[in-house]
Every structure is written in structure tokens, then in C-alpha cells.
Amino acid sequence: MMTIKQLTELLPIEVLTKNADLDTAIESAYSSDLLSQVLAKACHRDVWITVQTHATILGIASIKQIPCILFTEGLRPCAEVITKAEQESIILLACQTTSFQVGGEIYKLLTKEEGA
Numbered sequence: 001m002m003t004i005k006q007l008t009e010l011l012p013i014e015v016l017t018k019n020a021d022l023d024t025a026i027e028s029a030y031s032s033d034l035l036s037q038v039l040a041k042a043c044h045r046d047v048w049i050t051v052q053t054h055a056t057i058l059g060i061a062s063i064k065q066i067p068c069i070l071f072t073e074g075l076r077p078c079a080e081v082i083t084k085a086e087q088e089s090i091i092l093l094a095c096q097t098t099s100f101q102v103g104g105e106i107y108k109l110l111t112k113e114e115g116a
Contacts, residue, residue, distance in 0.1 A: 001027050004068055011105055016092040017085050024067045029106045031099045035060055042066055049099045053077040061090050072099045
């Protein structure tokens, strides 16, 4: 387990939401762009890795109690989505790499933490 703050310090990830509680713990990551799949399979304390940037993702994150969403490939949500995420205490992150690449890096970091 690690915090979102640790994740953003170890990887080239930008925090998009202001006043975010970066001390929130994460245990795993879930990568999918299919919302119904995220509803069915994602877990609390996952980092959700996606290229979806529309407002519907916030509802999914709220229902599943996913603390943060990581947008890949340089994609970013519009200002309205960021503001709504701040209101709902959902942390939004962004990176330039692919979902595959950042997912692998997060996996390595989390499994390294488990072995420590």
C-alpha cells in the first residue's frame, strides 16, 4: 500500500485537482475505459487508469469509492470536470505515458512496497 502523494513523487504524474488529500492510501490499480467494466471490477482504494475524460467517470468513481482517476496519454478533462471532482473529493491525476506503461510502473511500485 502507498499514498497518492508517494505515487506522484515516484512517477511523472501531475495532480489536476486542488486541495486534494494526497495522503489517501491506494492498494492497487484498475485500468479500463469501459465504464460498465469499472463498475463491475474496480475496487475501493484502486487508482483508476483511463483515457475517458467526461463527467460520467466521476459518478462511477463515487459509486465504487475510487479515490483517484489517472488520465493517460496526455489527456485531461475539461475545467468543469476538474471542479466537480474537487467538490466530490475525487483526485484527478494525469500523465503522458500509455495506460499499459503507467499501470506496469504502479504494479512494480506496489509489489515492491509489499515486499519491503
